[in-house]
Amino acid sequence: MEIAIAGEGAVVIRFIDKSGRTLLEERISVSGSPTIQAMRLVDLSLNTTGGRALLAPVLMQQSNPEQRVTFDRETPSRFTRARCKKIGCSAKVTQSAARGKAPAPVKGPAGMTGDRRLDRMIRSAAREDSRRR
Amino acid sequence: MAKGRFMLQIAVEQHFSAPVTDLPEVWAVVLEGLDGDRTIVREIATQKSQAIYLFATSSGHEAGQFSLSDNAHSDLWLAFSGRQPVKILHAPSHVQSPPFDGARLVLLRLRDYGFHVESPGVFSTLRLVSSHAYVDETVPA
Numbered sequence: 001m002e003i004a005i006a007g008e009g010a011v012v013i014r015f016i017d018k019s020g021r022t023l024l025e026e027r028i029s030v031s032g033s034p035t036i037q038a039m040r041l042v043d044l045s046l047n048t049t050g051g052r053a054l055l056a057p058v059l060m061q062q063s064n065p066e067q068r069v070t071f072d073r074e075t076p077s078r079f080t081r082a083r084c085k086k087i088g089c090s091a092k093v094t095q096s097a098a099r100g101k102a103p104a105p106v107k108g109p110a111g112m113t114g115d116r117r118l119d120r121m122i123r124s125a126a127r128e129d130s131r132r133r
Numbered sequence: 134m135a136k137g138r139f140m141l142q143i144a145v146e147q148h149f150s151a152p153v154t155d156l157p158e159v160w161a162v163v164l165e166g167l168d169g170d171r172t173i174v175r176e177i178a179t180q181k182s183q184a185i186y187l188f189a190t191s192s193g194h195e196a197g198q199f200s201l202s203d204n205a206h207s208d209l210w211l212a213f214s215g216r217q218p219v220k221i222l223h224a225p226s227h228v229q230s231p232p233f234d235g236a237r238l239v240l241l242r243l244r245d246y247g248f249h250v251e252s253p254g255v256f257s258t259l260r261l262v263s264s265h266a267y268v269d270e271t272v273p274a
Contacts, residue, residue, distance in 0.1 A: 026148075029144040031142035032142060038163040047153060048255075049153075
């Protein structure tokens, strides 16, 4: 699958199996000018101890709302919905995934930066800044 | 109108939630259009950070030789209009490249190879690879 990104920012994508479990989380960060573009090719399967797992990508987070992201030239939600159906996800898992919801990987990152301590520092600095203003 | 000084940067961070037998290759590119003026590449660099724990799911198996690269690979491609062949520059490079005239596209590619272990071997891992380049496009004097 081709992930195409237009514009700066970080995106978080979780790859779920048919039961809705997140097997892989990727954070892709792109920096440069506002016209920068990026592309990432990924295989939608993973070999685990349980055998070969087919995956569906779920776009979880974008740091820049102006940034445009597509999966194989389709909107992420449309692609995710079709892929979930193809790999045999339940209707509930498909619906959640298409809305950008998937569980965190075990001990995986969370929040705005993927680093809870950094998130706390940024929030605290932002609060301090807004108090000063 | 030349683009002036700019940066290209991409990072891919992966967290696997379960032990796997295959580590997929990281392949990512970041690109920017150019105006066909004079291009100088000031720096290309790559970073990699990876932790890996390799183990067997059943007893009685000896561990084989295992080593992992400390670096990912980056190269920067300049594409020209017409039949002029592309220029390919490799990281790491911390000195200015020669000037190239007429480039229309600059593309920075980041790769980190994947690998496979045979059962009953499995591994847990997390990995961060990133690459950046600093580029100047100016109007030739």
